Amino acid sequence: MHQHDQDHTHEHGEGCGHDHTHGHAPPVDADNQRRVFWAMLITGGFMTVEVAGGLISGSLALLADAGHMLTDTASLALAWFAFQLGRKPADKARSYGYQRFQVLAAFVNGATLLAIVGWIAVEAVGRLLNPQPVMGSAMMGVAILGLVVNLVAFRLLHGGDQHNLNLRGAALHVLGDLLGSVAAIAAAIVILTTGWTPIDPLLSLLVAALILRSAWMLVRQSSHILLEGTPGHLDIEEIKRELPAAVPGISDVHHVHAWSLTAERPLVTLHANVHEGADHGRVLQAIKTHLAERFSVEHSTVQLEAGPCADHEREHVCGAEMNVAGKS
Incomplete structure (x- = not known):
């Protein structure tokens, strides 16, 4: 508590153990960081399989999901780095420490998701206007494997602290992958039974629409914090x-x-x-x-x-x- 010699008295309180420079660094949830790390390894490992499957089968749903998984791997790496950086103690340049980088990472992840949605929409419209052959059997096999991988990764992230924007951003990327795998499986079933290939880009558009709202919410919430909103x-x-x-x-x-x-x-x-x-x-x-x-x-x-x-x-x-x- 500080008292100033003025005509009136000011007293500032920071609570027990807190000083005005905030020279402490709050502990970062190690469990969240561990979950993000393993989800990153799983997602990155399967991404190469999905790229090959999409190229072989000619499926936009698989390629779109593979592209999504590529950005997911980078986004999960960013989320992991944000947790790691948050462990740094406060210093003269960052009196509150480096916790805010988690919010910045969440904002970047949300913005990346919005860009992916736009890319999928453009590619899907192109496929609808210019249909291309799709190998349903190869598409089905890769999509089923992708669903299993995404379920494991999503379970890992969903078990963490859902109030943490950084973890939520990472989980949202993986959820988008999971929905993409479900869409690819559904499209493969339709193609194998009816031969109707437009179902592939149509379901890709549906997945993009499902991702859009959550991505926008993540961008809005993280930007509100970055702008010092109440x-x-x-x-x-x-x-x-x-x-x-x-x-x-x-x-x-x-x-x-x-x-x-x-x-x-x-x-x-x-x-x-x-x-x-x-x-x-x-x-x-x-x-x-x-x-x-x-x-x-x-x-x-x-x-x-x-x-x-x-x-x-x-x-x-x-x-x-x-x-x-x-x-x-």
């Missing part, structure tokens, strides 16, 4: 209303800001006016306890004020100076 479960106005009523000794809460380091780590800063004679230490602890228990915010920075807010006064002075400069 976490979805936090209502700033509700925090302003609740704290004065829940914590004895404070009359007003203002300058409330909330954002996320990662999807699992919301952060809050706020100013609170303290009644004269109140125990600042107890008030500070009560505010931080209420934020943790009521709003699931474990990391908060609280400024206690015994007089007018210094930021309000500074904004008033700056505004007055700007008005004078504008008139001169």
Whole structure:
């Protein structure tokens, strides 16, 4: 807790064991990292088999799924690297550490999925306008093997922490592969029984449509965090209303800001006016306890004020100076 010699008193709280430079690095979930690593090996290993099968059979569904698996392997590698980088402790250049790279990796993975959807759509339209022969038997064999591989990889990732955007991005890539394998199997059955080859690009379009919504959600959520957006479960106005009523000794809460380091780590800063004679230490602890228990915010920075807010006064002075400069 720091006290400044001013006309009014400010007190900043970082909670037990936290300093203003955030020189600690929160532990990264090693289980998530292990799951991503094994899913990466499985996906990358099967990708070469699927490429060969798609070229031999002439199936767009297999080639599209193989292309998807190629980007999946790269995306899983990026997700694994993000977990690995997150282990680095905070330093002077990154006072919060490197956890945010996981969110960046999720954004890149989501954007890559959107690009894949566009590529599949273009290729499918081309195949519909210019049909090509497809070997249904070869397509069926590779697709069934791909389904087994994708089920194993998806089970690995789905068993991890689904609140982690990085893991969700990796799982979404594998889910797209799984759907692609199902589509390829269905297309192979139709081709083997009826000989109708347009089913191949049509089902590819269906898979692309299924992937599109989830990919867009991933991009939107990760970009919201990267742009310091307010976490979805936090209502700033509700925090302003609740704290004065829940914590004895404070009359007003203002300058409330909330954002996320990662999807699992919301952060809050706020100013609170303290009644004269109140125990600042107890008030500070009560505010931080209420934020943790009521709003699931474990990391908060609280400024206690015994007089007018210094930021309000500074904004008033700056505004007055700007008005004078504008008139001169």
